[in-house]
Amino acid sequence: MKERSAVLPDNETSDAIHPVVEHIADLPDALLPLREEVLANLAMLAQIPAPTGEEAARVRYILDRFVATGLPEAGADEKGNAVGFLPGKTGRRTVMLVAHLDTLIPKEADHNVFVQADRLVGAGVSDNSLGVAVMSMLPRCLDELGIQLDSNLQLIGSVGSLQRGDHEGLRFFLDHAQRKIDFGLVLEGIELGRLNTFSIGTVRADIVCDVRPEHERGYGADSALIVLNQIINRILKISIPTRPFTKIRLGQIKAGALYNIEPNHGELGLEVVSDSNEMIDRIIGEIEDIVTESSARNAIDLKLDCFFRREPGGIPFAHPLVKCVVNVMSQLRLQPDQSHRPSELSEFVAHGIPAVTLGITTGETHIRRPDFVMIDPILKGVAQIIGVLLEIDRGACDEQ
Amino acid sequence: MNNEAWLAERTFHHSNFWDIKWLVEEKQRQGLTISLCLPTYNEEKTIGKEIVILKSELRDRYPLLDEIAVIDSGSSDRTLEIAASFGADTYLAEEQLTECGNHRGKGENLWKALYLLKGDIIVYVDSDINNIHPRFVYGLIGPLIKDPEIHYVKAFYDRPLAFSGGLRPTGGGRVTEILTRPMFSLFYPELTSILQPLSGEYAGRRSILEQIPFPVGYGVETAMLIDIYEKLGMSAFAQTDLDTRHHRNQETIALGRMSFGILRTMFNRLTRAQRANFQEELPKIMRQFNVQNGEFEQVEYFIEEIERPPIIEIDAYMQKFHPELQAAGP
Numbered sequence: 001m002k003e004r005s006a007v008l009p010d011n012e013t014s015d016a017i018h019p020v021v022e023h024i025a026d027l028p029d030a031l032l033p034l035r036e037e038v039l040a041n042l043a044m045l046a047q048i049p050a051p052t053g054e055e056a057a058r059v060r061y062i063l064d065r066f067v068a069t070g071l072p073e074a075g076a077d078e079k080g081n082a083v084g085f086l087p088g089k090t091g092r093r094t095v096m097l098v099a100h101l102d103t104l105i106p107k108e109a110d111h112n113v114f115v116q117a118d119r120l121v122g123a124g125v126s127d128n129s130l131g132v133a134v135m136s137m138l139p140r141c142l143d144e145l146g147i148q149l150d151s152n153l154q155l156i157g158s159v160g161s162l163q164r165g166d167h168e169g170l171r172f173f174l175d176h177a178q179r180k181i182d183f184g185l186v187l188e189g190i191e192l193g194r195l196n197t198f199s200i201g202t203v204r205a206d207i208v209c210d211v212r213p214e215h216e217r218g219y220g221a222d223s224a225l226i227v228l229n230q231i232i233n234r235i236l237k238i239s240i241p242t243r244p245f246t247k248i249r250l251g252q253i254k255a256g257a258l259y260n261i262e263p264n265h266g267e268l269g270l271e272v273v274s275d276s277n278e279m280i281d282r283i284i285g286e287i288e289d290i291v292t293e294s295s296a297r298n299a300i301d302l303k304l305d306c307f308f309r310r311e312p313g314g315i316p317f318a319h320p321l322v323k324c325v326v327n328v329m330s331q332l333r334l335q336p337d338q339s340h341r342p343s344e345l346s347e348f349v350a351h352g353i354p355a356v357t358l359g360i361t362t363g364e365t366h367i368r369r370p371d372f373v374m375i376d377p378i379l380k381g382v383a384q385i386i387g388v389l390l391e392i393d394r395g396a397c398d399e400q
Numbered sequence: 401m402n403n404e405a406w407l408a409e410r411t412f413h414h415s416n417f418w419d420i421k422w423l424v425e426e427k428q429r430q431g432l433t434i435s436l437c438l439p440t441y442n443e444e445k446t447i448g449k450e451i452v453i454l455k456s457e458l459r460d461r462y463p464l465l466d467e468i469a470v471i472d473s474g475s476s477d478r479t480l481e482i483a484a485s486f487g488a489d490t491y492l493a494e495e496q497l498t499e500c501g502n503h504r505g506k507g508e509n510l511w512k513a514l515y516l517l518k519g520d521i522i523v524y525v526d527s528d529i530n531n532i533h534p535r536f537v538y539g540l541i542g543p544l545i546k547d548p549e550i551h552y553v554k555a556f557y558d559r560p561l562a563f564s565g566g567l568r569p570t571g572g573g574r575v576t577e578i579l580t581r582p583m584f585s586l587f588y589p590e591l592t593s594i595l596q597p598l599s600g601e602y603a604g605r606r607s608i609l610e611q612i613p614f615p616v617g618y619g620v621e622t623a624m625l626i627d628i629y630e631k632l633g634m635s636a637f638a639q640t641d642l643d644t645r646h647h648r649n650q651e652t653i654a655l656g657r658m659s660f661g662i663l664r665t666m667f668n669r670l671t672r673a674q675r676a677n678f679q680e681e682l683p684k685i686m687r688q689f690n691v692q693n694g695e696f697e698q699v700e701y702f703i704e705e706i707e708r709p710p711i712i713e714i715d716a717y718m719q720k721f722h723p724e725l726q727a728a729g730p
Contacts, residue, residue, distance in 0.1 A: 033460070036486055040456030043449055047531070068461070112530050112646070115448030117482045 018147060018390045024331040027145070027383035034137070034144055038378060039120065041065070041137055043113040046122045046129035052102040052165040055080065055157075058132070059101065062157045065136045069143075071155075079172040082157035086139050086149075088393075093182040094152040095392055096353075097138060097385070098170055098344055099131035100161035104367060119363070119372045126363045126371040130189030132157050134360055134382055141382055142389075149393045154181065161344055166204075166308045170347045183321060183392050184348040184355030185385065192377050192384075193329065194359030195336040197322050198314025199346035200245070200273045201280050203306055207231060207268040207291055209255075210301040214262050223262030225255045227298060231268065234290045238283060246274035248283060275312050310346040321354045321397040328387035332380055354397070358385060401634060403593045410543075410550070410638040411595075414535035417542030417640075420462040426545050433466045434541060435519030439509035441473040443527040444482055450525070450532045451486040457534040464538060469517055470527070471496075471509040479527075491516055497716060503706050507620035511708040514610055515717050522609060526600030530646035540603035543638040551608045551636040552628050554594055555601035557645040573598070574652070579659045580622060583666055587675065588626060590634045597625055598662075601642065608632065610717070614708040618658045619665025623707070626669050653688060657701055660686040664705040 021027065050058040059082040066074035066084035073085035082101065103124035105111065113122030122129075135155055142149065154177075159169035174181070188194065209224045209231075222230075232250060240246050248270060255266030270287075274280045288304050295302035315322060317338075329336050341357070348355030360381030363373035391397055401409070417423060427434065436454060440447055451468060458464045470483040470490045484490045494502040496512045510524055521544055523537055540553045576598050584591045591597065598621050612627040614620055628636055650658075664684075670676035686701040711717045718726040 036452050037456040037460050039486075040453045043453060044533070113449060114445060115452050115482075115486070116444075117448070117478060117485055 018394070021145070021147065021386075021390060024328055024383065024387040024390070025333075027386055028332070028379040030145055031141060031379045031382055034141060035375075035379060037140070038133060038137060038382070039115065039375065042120060042125065042130055042133040042373075043115060043122070045133050045136075046113050046120075046125045047111045049105065049107040049109070049111050050101055050103050050124075051105065051107055052160055052162045054107060055101045055159040058082070059157060059159065062101070062132065062136050066139075066155070069137075069139045071139060077173060078176075079169050080159045081169045081173055082155075082159075083173070084136075084139075084155040086142075086153040086155070088149045088151040088153070090150040091152045092150055093392065094154055094179050095183045095185065095389060096154040096156060096181045097135050097185045097187060098156040098158050099135040099187040100128050100170075100344060101132055101157045101159055102162050102165060103127065103129075104162060114370075118376065119374050121370050121372040123370050126189035126365045126373050128187075128189050130360050130373050130378070131187035134378075134385065135187050137382075138385065138389075141386060145386070147386070147390070149389060151182075151389070151393045152179070153389075154179065158344065164307055167344050167347050170344050171350075174347055174351045174353075181351075181353050183397060184345075184353050185388065186344050186348070186355060186357040187385065188343055188357055188359050189371075189373055190361060190363045190365065191337065191359045192361050192381050193334045193337045194341065194357060195322070195325055195329070195338050196314075196341055196343055196345050196357035197317065197319070197338065198340065199310055199312065199342070199349045200275060200340055201277055201312035202308065202310045202342065202346070203272045203280050203284055204308035205270055205272075205284070205287070205304055205306040207270070207287075208301075208303045208305060209266045209268075211264045211298075212300075213264045222298065223255075223264065224266030225263050227294065227300060227302070228253060228255060228266045228268050231290055231294055231302075234294075235270070235287060238286050240283075241279065244275040244279055246272075246276065246279045246283070248272050277311060311350060313349040314345070315354050315356075319354060320399060321356060321392070324391035324397045325356055325358070325388055328384055328391060331387065332384055334380070334384065354399075356388075358388070360385075403590060406590075406593050406634050406637075410634075412539070412543055412638060412640045414539030414542075414640055414642050417538050417546075420458070420464060420534070420538055423538060423542060423545055424462050424464050427464065427541075430545065432521060432545070433519045434464060434521045434523065435513075435517035436465050436468045436523045436525065436537060437510065437513040437517060438468070438470045438483075438488070438525055438527045439473070439506045439513075440470050440475060440479050440483070440527045441506075442475045442477045442479060444475070444477040444479045446530060446532070447479050447527050448482045448486055450527060450529065451483055451488045453532050454525075454534060454537055455487050458537055464541065465523075466519060467517060469513065471513050471516065473504050473506070473509060497714065499716065500708075500714060503616040503708075505616035505620075505706075507614045507616040507623075508708065510620060511614035511616075511711060514606065514711045515714070515720065520606050521603055522606060523603040524601065526647070528647050531644065535642055536601055536645075537603075539640040539642050540601060543640065544603060544605065547638070549635060550638045551632060552604040552624070552638075553602060554596070554625075554637065554639045555599045555642045555645075556594075556596035556639055557599065557642055575655050575659055575662065579662060583663075587666070587670060588629060591625055591629055593634070594625060594637065594639055596639075597621060599645075604628075606721075608636065610712045610721070611710050613710055615661070615665050616706045616708060617703065618661025619705055622662050623665050623669070626666070630669075630673070656688060657686055657703060660701075661703050661705050664703070665707075668705075668707070
């Protein structure tokens, strides 16, 4: 471990938030020697395919980084999460930093990363290879700056976060954590300035439709595609209030393979989000009725599978953690964006742990073409995380 | 050492050298300096990642490399700008050793690297590798640090060829199998044990590299093998399996021109050793054909295959690296 950092001169005694950090605004420059290391870590990580359920290679990579950094505890837990632990000087608080390892990119897709003058381009670099790369490098960054925290850092590269994974990795860890977690920081690649403090109530479901093969169907019987279309039309007629905020998102439809054969299997993926649990229950109940009725009327196999449920909740804007994050962002000249975006924050909400989701840089996320993240803002994003850790460490985020 | 014994003793896998920390300690104990040379010509798509990964892992985290330099043949894209922005030393080949004139080609860059870089060991890595990984460097340095009898290490791969449909699992090395290996079998049978004689990644000790001529163009890899073999024998060589290498595939017609250059380089060495004799000077024109609307058109390529002399014959080099010898005079 380094003794001192260049952020504050050796002879300086000040009212700085940490003995070696006088101004958070100076942190990005102090982190400059690590720029290539962050980029290299990101590029190497992003080139390891990790669709949900197949994150093992990324877990090994992250654990190797943890070991190389000298973390005294590093290993995979029962669920397969990459888990590292950096003990603080006093261990008075424990802060968990989590970034999901899985991606929406199929294993066989091109995972090659390109490093251009101003950006990194590649599948999944923004969601969420950058979050993982930075999470795994935080002990190294603190070491470079000469910062030793009083707080413990619990680092998690979580598996099974996306789609039907349903945050299972993080939920398992929080359900079985051996230490009390005082604060949570969820790291996402983009956007810098992102500050999520609450999670909207969410239910995700698949409607699975199976009809008899075309040659066995009676005259006038419909294909799975047509049945799903009828169900969509009925769902669209469900009345949605303006307040509380409520929305039905029809996000996925899968059916058929050929132009000339009507499909006998189809799936419709949907999400109901609302600030109100009652509203979610009412809408899901109505969808259930539609499915049951359609199944009976058409004599077909139709199922509603609700595989994901999150309660609405979070911490208020007045919470000291939020105030501290806003303060850190302000020192780094970042404009907080508190609009809601889904993340693993909801797991912390469900466990009653004060937590926020932070973005690291600017860029774009795509499904059918490679993402990109801009290089220049990354160190500011890392500085922001370290700034928040310092605020937590000095007790500024504790509730009175 | 026969071919089988050499293969068994001198063929490594990069994983043999995974312990980079040990390599760094041993390098320091032996008092060695190591330089990485990346020859470039319009490689803006791949150079950034190569530098970022190699610098981060093998210079910043583990100080195995003492310097990373890009030596460029006059790129018209942003190769040099990108390389410099990520912390590599950058040189335009034509601006170096100007008293020796300038020729464009990869071999020219490799030859000038001997003058520009300070390392006792020079690692050459091509700049078009999509799946760059630190193993491409430590896998080549490892044998040199491990065994002082080894002077030159060559990479080999199971090389998938990039093409529009994704990645083909095996292949590559067409010129090796059709030209170089048959020629080596005829004239340098021991060198056939080098599994991929044309691979663009290799590392050597300055002490041998400074003594051999460098063809400027296509023949530089072949020439290095033959010339080091003639000076030190097979015991100077090792090779390392670096697993897979993803890179752009060249069209067959371009490989034809490459083969022409390699053939000239080989014939130069055979005539130099008086093992072959041609009554007339070999032509420098390679002829290929295009067809358009049923008409065939001949295209002539002038491929001279100029060779740079051993760099110890250059005054500026001797002043920089062997001033004591130069002061002593001939």
